[in-house]
Amino acid sequence: MEPVSTYPALFDSHCHLNFPVFDQDREQVLASAAASGVTAICIPATKFSEWPSLITESAKLAKERPLNLVIALGLHPWFLSEHTHDHLIALDQLLQQQPPSVVAIGETGLDFFDRTISAQQKTIQIELFTGHVELACRHQLPLIIHSRKSHDDVLKVLRTFKPERGGIIHAFSGSEQQAQQYLNLGFKLGFGGGITYPRATKTRHLAAIMPMDSIVLETDAPDMPLNGFQGERNKPGRVKLVAECLAELRGESLMEVAESTSQNCRELFRL
16 A cells, blocks of 8 residues: 555645534544545635634644644525624624634635526625625635636626635636636636536536646535545545546646645645
C-alpha cells in the first residue's frame, strides 16, 4: 500500500460535514478522508440554526484530527422559509467578532430551478443574496455561491458590488461565457462529482480548458454522488476521485491538479 505521505494534499472546498447523516460516523469519515490525502475541508452553513454548533464542533474536530477544518456562514436559498433579515444582522455581528475558523460567507446564492417559484420568492432570494454580498464587502471575506438557473442574476449582483475577495461558484455548470465573467470578477469555479459523468460534456469541457488557477475541487458531501456511486452518501475522501477525473480531462498529473487546486483554496481563504 502506498504510504499516505506520498499522497497529494487535497482540499475539499465544499462539504456539509455537519449534516446529521454524518452523526454516527463523522470521525471515521474524517479519518478515511485523511487517509485519501485530504488535508483540509471547508464546511459551509446553510441556515442560521447551524452557525453556533458549526463554530464549536469544527474547532473540536480540528483538534482531534490531522485535518484543517474551516467554515463559512450563510443562508442557503433552499431554506428560504427559515431565513429572516434579522439573520443577516446576526451574521454581521458574528463576523465582527472574527471567529478564527470562519474563512468565507456562504453558502448563499440564488436557485430558480423550480419553475413554480413565485416572483415574491425570487425577490426575497435576491434580497438575501445581496445582503450576503454586502457583508462580504464589509468584512473582506470571499463568498461561496450556489447558483442554479440564475447565473445572470447572480452576475448582476456581483457586478454591482464587485466584492474584492471574490469567492467560489459552487458546482459550476454554466456556459463558457458565464465562467469567464465570473473569472473576470475574481471568482473561482468549483468542480465536483458532476465532471465524473461522461454525459456532462459541457461541464467536463470547461473543467478541461479553464485556467488552473481558477479551479477548486469539492464533493458537496453528502450530496452530489460521483459516477458509480449513485444512491450512496457522498464523502469528502472522494474528492480524490474528482481530482483524478480532472487530471485525466486536462492531461495533467494528479499531483499537479491537487497542488494547484489546494493552493487556490489556501490563497482564497487566506490560510
